[in-house]
Amino acid sequence: MSESKYGKYVVTDLIVPEEKKKIAADYAKYATRILWMDENVVAGAFHMNTAWYMREATTLEDKPHVHDDDEIIGFFGSDPANPHDLGGEIEMWIEDEKQVITKSALLFVPAGMKHCPLILKRVDRPIFHFTTVPGGRYIKDEDK
Numbered sequence: 639m640s641e642s643k644y645g646k647y648v649v650t651d652l653i654v655p656e657e658k659k660k661i662a663a664d665y666a667k668y669a670t671r672i673l674w675m676d677e678n679v680v681a682g683a684f685h686m687n688t689a690w691y692m693r694e695a696t697t698l699e700d701k702p703h704v705h706d707d708d709e710i711i712g713f714f715g716s717d718p719a720n721p722h723d724l725g726g727e728i729e730m731w732i733e734d735e736k737q738v739i740t741k742s743a744l745l746f747v748p749a750g751m752k753h754c755p756l757i758l759k760r761v762d763r764p765i766f767h768f769t770t771v772p773g774g775r776y777i778k779d780e781d782k
Contacts, residue, residue: 646680647680649675651673654671661698668693668761669689669692670689670692672689674687684770684772685769685770685772686769690765690766691726691758691764691767693758694726694759696755696757699756701755702731702752707772708749709746709753709769709770710770711730711753712744712769713728713766715763716763723740723741724739724765726761726765727759728740728759729759730754732753733753738759
């Protein structure tokens with residue numbers, strides 16, 4: 639972005655954290671990451687990840703995990719004439735309960751709540767996906 643006074647707060651290029659670079663080839667098998675934001679990209683920022691899900695797959699979020707912070711997870715269909723139609727089917731586990739998502743959705747996951755696996759059962763057209771965690775980085779604990 640420009641060298642203006644506040645240009646540092648505008649992120650238009652994907653800056654992937656080192657730990658995510660290690661899984662980039664596997665992630666690309668089903669998704670296209672758009673942008674990533676956290677404290678390493680912009681000082682003081684909280685975490686946000688955005689991507690297009692492109693094909694069905696068992697995602698890399700294949701094990702239950704928890705965070706020390708709340709999380710909001712979003713899934714949006716890409717048909718502007720019918721924005722509530724997800725254009726696919728997602729299986730998302732919250733605690734030990736399977737959620738089947740076929741409409742655009744926002745999920746609130748309180749801190750400490752076990753969630754995942756996340757499985758893309760069907761992707762008829764691209765599904766926009768994001769996660770946001772108010773902590774400065776995306777940190778998960780798969781041991782809880």
